[in-house]
Amino acid sequence: MRAVDIIIKKRDKEVLSKAEIDFLIENYTRGTIPDYQMSAWAMAVLLNGMTDQEITDLTMAMARSGDMLDLSQAVDIAVDKHSTGGVGDKTTLTVAPLVAACGLPVGKMSGRGLGFSGGTIDKLEAIPGFQVDLSTQQFINQLKEHGIVLTGQSADLAPADGKLYALRDVTGTVQSIPLIASSVMSKKIAAGAHAIVLDVKVGQGAFMRTLEEARQLAEVMVSIGRLSGRRVIAVLSPMDQPLGNAVGNALELKEAVEMLHGVGPEDYRYHCLHLAAYMLILGGLAKDIPEGIGMAERAINDGSGFAKFRELVLAQGGDVRVIDDLKRLPKAAFVESVYAENGGWASVVDAKEVGETSVALGAGREQKGDLIDQAVGIIVKVKVGDAVDKGQVLFEVHANDPRKLQQAKERLKNAVKIVNRPVEKPPYFHGVIGI
Numbered sequence: 001m002r003a004v005d006i007i008i009k010k011r012d013k014e015v016l017s018k019a020e021i022d023f024l025i026e027n028y029t030r031g032t033i034p035d036y037q038m039s040a041w042a043m044a045v046l047l048n049g050m051t052d053q054e055i056t057d058l059t060m061a062m063a064r065s066g067d068m069l070d071l072s073q074a075v076d077i078a079v080d081k082h083s084t085g086g087v088g089d090k091t092t093l094t095v096a097p098l099v100a101a102c103g104l105p106v107g108k109m110s111g112r113g114l115g116f117s118g119g120t121i122d123k124l125e126a127i128p129g130f131q132v133d134l135s136t137q138q139f140i141n142q143l144k145e146h147g148i149v150l151t152g153q154s155a156d157l158a159p160a161d162g163k164l165y166a167l168r169d170v171t172g173t174v175q176s177i178p179l180i181a182s183s184v185m186s187k188k189i190a191a192g193a194h195a196i197v198l199d200v201k202v203g204q205g206a207f208m209r210t211l212e213e214a215r216q217l218a219e220v221m222v223s224i225g226r227l228s229g230r231r232v233i234a235v236l237s238p239m240d241q242p243l244g245n246a247v248g249n250a251l252e253l254k255e256a257v258e259m260l261h262g263v264g265p266e267d268y269r270y271h272c273l274h275l276a277a278y279m280l281i282l283g284g285l286a287k288d289i290p291e292g293i294g295m296a297e298r299a300i301n302d303g304s305g306f307a308k309f310r311e312l313v314l315a316q317g318g319d320v321r322v323i324d325d326l327k328r329l330p331k332a333a334f335v336e337s338v339y340a341e342n343g344g345w346a347s348v349v350d351a352k353e354v355g356e357t358s359v360a361l362g363a364g365r366e367q368k369g370d371l372i373d374q375a376v377g378i379i380v381k382v383k384v385g386d387a388v389d390k391g392q393v394l395f396e397v398h399a400n401d402p403r404k405l406q407q408a409k410e411r412l413k414n415a416v417k418i419v420n421r422p423v424e425k426p427p428y429f430h431g432v433i434g435i
Contacts, residue, residue: 003027003037010044018057025061029160038164039171046176055178055220056227062186065160069136069192074144075105079279080193082184084217087205087355088242088380092120092150093256094272095279097309100148101299102276104283107143109153109191121152126250126329126374130318148312158186177213181220185228195231195282197275198222202430203240205351211236211430222434231282235275236430241349241384244268248363248377248398250329257323260306267383270428273297281435330375332398334405338412343390346382348417354378354395357411361397361404376400378412385425388418 001023009016024041027033050058071078079099083089096106110120121132134142134151142149161183168174188196198221201207202214218234225232237243244265246255258264259272277292286292299305313320322328358364362373379396382388395412399405 003033003041007037007041007044010041010048013048015051016054016057021054021057022061025058025065025160029065029163035167038167039173042164042168042171042173042176042179045178046173050178052220052223052227055182056224058178059182059185059189059224060228062158062160062164062182063190066158066190067136067154067156068190069140069157071105071107071140071143071192071194074140075107075147077194077283078105078107078143078192079195079197079283080106080108080188080191081197081199081275081279082188083199084184084201084207086201086237086239086243087351087358088244088247088252088268089199089201089239090120090123090244090246090252090256091199091268091272091275093123093253093309094259094268094305095276096148096150097260097312098272098276098296098299098305099279099283100146100312101304101308102280102285102295103147104280104285105143105147106149106279107139107191107193108150109139109157109187110150120150122372122374123249123253123256124150124318125372126253127313127318127322130313131316134316142315146311146315148308149315150312151316153187153191158190161186177217177220180207181217181224185221185224189228189230193230195279196225196233197278197282198232198234199275200234200236201239202236203238203351205242205355206239215431215433218433225434233278233282233432233434235278235432237271237428238426238430239351240426242351242354242380243271245380246377247354247358247380248361249372249374250331251377251379251398254326254329257306257309257326260300260309262300265383267428274429278432278435332375332377332400334397334399334402336397336399336405336409337393338395338397338409340382340388340390340392340394340416340418341413342418343388343392344418344420345423346384346386346388346416347419347423348415349380349382349384350415353411353415354380357408357415360411361399361408362401373400376404378408382416383425385423387422 208214276296280286
């Protein structure tokens, strides 16, 4: 078998066999297939696509390129949640403890953020001492003992994906649905989850800009799950405006913990309760959405969700005093507001502009090695469809650099559009696939 023959076959729109895909991934991971050949193959995939079975075979080949966790030695069923990324998306920090408090184990390995804001791991690092680099055995032990674990992704998990992703980034092949889907699902499968809820974002502040693209990606990932023996549901959620109010690591952590006490913006509450419900359905603890939402609401109201989050923080060495007293979280030196220059109704709250402004403040990474400032970020005070008065606060900017503060305030003036007629509020979800 030769790589060039596999490239030609895909160039000519033919279907690759499992053996051919296994050969390609195994030898690329080893280094015997060079980058230039893998680049040619990736471009052929981008242009010609793959069948669901091909994508599943590619996913499993990448998953098997490194360690494969077996969580059944720890729990009967483990559920995971993955978001394709968005502005203000801190849902894992609220949803995972709620679901675990209901008795369904949650084991999640998460990457760091690149663009818009930090990832789940970056947000957790706002808690002093919180360990995000657990070993595989620590991961399994903690899942068994506490029913919840949130840690950074092991380098030994799906190494083929890491190598291929870096290549796609510099060869114009990132925007390939088969390659995106297999990248996401290979890591989830290697991490051992039996059931997965996917939160597929769509809009200006998301990777997928159109609903058609997002639905196609979601359908492919659900198909991969089915063909690989996992239970998978995908939720299509809008990301034209930020989710919740907080954008920035410590600010988002604060909002996530406050929601565990039942306090916070309505869109974020709706999002968390529904994602928790879908996880509980996949785990067999809820028969439908109303029952799942009810279980999650009880975990908020009786304090068990917050108690589970405290348990998580303690188990991973974090300073729980920061969770008990959110005033202890990192604070920015400067906090200033952006005000509405005229009244009316908000027709646009641009998630992309807000996200990029937060990165410029230091809340996210422009390049992989960039350091994150935990304290900085933006509090969004207006939502699409809201009535706005002249002089009303639209944004609260948290900064540690006076120059960056002023630049952020200027940029954010362009992030909101005010019109002189009422505007309909957007939906919280665009649909669900796999249920």
